[in-house]
Amino acid sequence: MPTSSKGSRGLIRDINQSLLLNLLQSGSPISRADLARQSGLSPATVSGIINNLVQDGLVAEKAMGDSSGGRPPIMLALNPDAGYVIGVKLTEDNVVTALTDLNAQVRQRLTVPLAGAGDPETVADALSQAVAQLMRASGTHRAKLRGVGVGLAGIIDAPRGTLRYSPIFDWHNIPIRHMLHKRLRVPIYIDNDVNTLTMAEKWFGAGRGVDDFLTVTVGRGIGMGIVVRGQFYRGSNGGGGEFGHIALDPAGPVCDCGKHGCLEAFASDPALLRDARAAIAAGRLNGLTRRALTIERLIDVARQGDAVARQIFGDAGHRLGMSIANLINLFNPRLILISGEGVRNGDLMFGPMRESIQALAVPELLADAEIRIEPLGDDAWARGAASLVLHELFKPPVHAEEVAVVS
Numbered sequence: 001m002p003t004s005s006k007g008s009r010g011l012i013r014d015i016n017q018s019l020l021l022n023l024l025q026s027g028s029p030i031s032r033a034d035l036a037r038q039s040g041l042s043p044a045t046v047s048g049i050i051n052n053l054v055q056d057g058l059v060a061e062k063a064m065g066d067s068s069g070g071r072p073p074i075m076l077a078l079n080p081d082a083g084y085v086i087g088v089k090l091t092e093d094n095v096v097t098a099l100t101d102l103n104a105q106v107r108q109r110l111t112v113p114l115a116g117a118g119d120p121e122t123v124a125d126a127l128s129q130a131v132a133q134l135m136r137a138s139g140t141h142r143a144k145l146r147g148v149g150v151g152l153a154g155i156i157d158a159p160r161g162t163l164r165y166s167p168i169f170d171w172h173n174i175p176i177r178h179m180l181h182k183r184l185r186v187p188i189y190i191d192n193d194v195n196t197l198t199m200a201e202k203w204f205g206a207g208r209g210v211d212d213f214l215t216v217t218v219g220r221g222i223g224m225g226i227v228v229r230g231q232f233y234r235g236s237n238g239g240g241g242e243f244g245h246i247a248l249d250p251a252g253p254v255c256d257c258g259k260h261g262c263l264e265a266f267a268s269d270p271a272l273l274r275d276a277r278a279a280i281a282a283g284r285l286n287g288l289t290r291r292a293l294t295i296e297r298l299i300d301v302a303r304q305g306d307a308v309a310r311q312i313f314g315d316a317g318h319r320l321g322m323s324i325a326n327l328i329n330l331f332n333p334r335l336i337l338i339s340g341e342g343v344r345n346g347d348l349m350f351g352p353m354r355e356s357i358q359a360l361a362v363p364e365l366l367a368d369a370e371i372r373i374e375p376l377g378d379d380a381w382a383r384g385a386a387s388l389v390l391h392e393l394f395k396p397p398v399h400a401e402e403v404a405v406v407s
């Protein structure tokens with residue numbers, strides 16, 4: 001519901017409720033008295049809001065033993081099973097879904113292949129069917145579904161729910177949230193998939209309590225999520241963070257975006273495969289054929305010591321490192337998380353990356369930055385998309401204009 005339709009009393013109540021939910025999320029079990037003290041709200045206000053949340057099942061009460069011999073205090077905690085959310089990650093080939101509880105713990109997962117490159121209506125159908133299938137498989141009652149979050153590659157206008165540009169499907173200006181809401185009739189949230197991953201890190205992962213950090217994803221493409229002073233930075237129109245398309249060499253190889261010499265054209269999976277195919281064609285890379293070439297095979301050959309294969313990963317790693325050194329110099333982040341399918345390249349790529357970062361970043365700023373390569377489970381992307389919904393459930397409605405819910 002748009003906040004503009006609420007009176008200011010309702011709005012204040014929502015803000016107070018969100019404040020209490022946040023306290024419950026970060027430190028429960030907690031008593032009503034402690035909630036009042038930490039929130040600065042009056043005990044009566046806290047009781048009124050909490051009683052409603054208990055009635056809704058979102059907050060559970062528990063009597064605790066009391067050493068002072070008085071009346072045992074009633075402690076409160078969020079009930080993670082009070083509702084569920086579904087996260088969806090759309091790739092070229094698959095719809096990856098995960099159902100999580102309110103603590104972002106994955107309860108059920110399902111991956112459905114996407115049959116053929118489709119038009120937006122067909123893909124929206126496939127996505128809705130995957131969500132319905134996941135609901136059935138989990139045995140979850142529809143009334144408990146709080147929303148569906150969708151992470152998509154490309155440029156997303158999250159407030160309008162529009163996919164402005166999809167590099168994998170070559171779509172422009174698709175009202176994807178509306179299309180999904182029409183089919184599923186639950187609140188739908190969409191965002192760039194790297195942003196959703198960053199959200200999961202900030203709320204439930206390595207970014208918890210870190211005010212300034214960057215997430216860099218490496219794999220099919222190269223992306224970035226930006227958190228500055230605890231806030232997501234998206235640029236003026238939602239397109240910020242196109243790290244994969246920073247220009248490294250105008251005379252370099254052509255990129256998916258149509259320009260030349262972007263970082264992605266040097267260090268993404270397709271770039272590695274392109275270089276490997278060229279090396280095979282030139283007779284420089286033995287033990288591989290162009291037909292049977294995969295990143296995994298290229299990694300095997302490199303690990304067996306093939307110098308050309310090692311150099312392909314090394315060159316990509318150096319380009320990535322040069323670019324990340326620039327990020328360190330620009331942002332002075334405390335943490336850079338590297339994730340994505342490309343994490344499988346391991347030291348073949350990230351060894352040279354670290355060398356370049358070491359050589360090129362301003363030493364004082366480098367000293368501030370921890371660089372962490374994240375293990376990427378299959379759940380990470382879909383869990384990120386689920387976090388999009390959880391973020392909405394717990395955030396103060398004064399920011400609700402950021403993502404207007406269709407309902």
Ligand SMILES: [Zn+2]
Nearest residue numbers: 245255257262
């Ligand atoms: Zn590009």
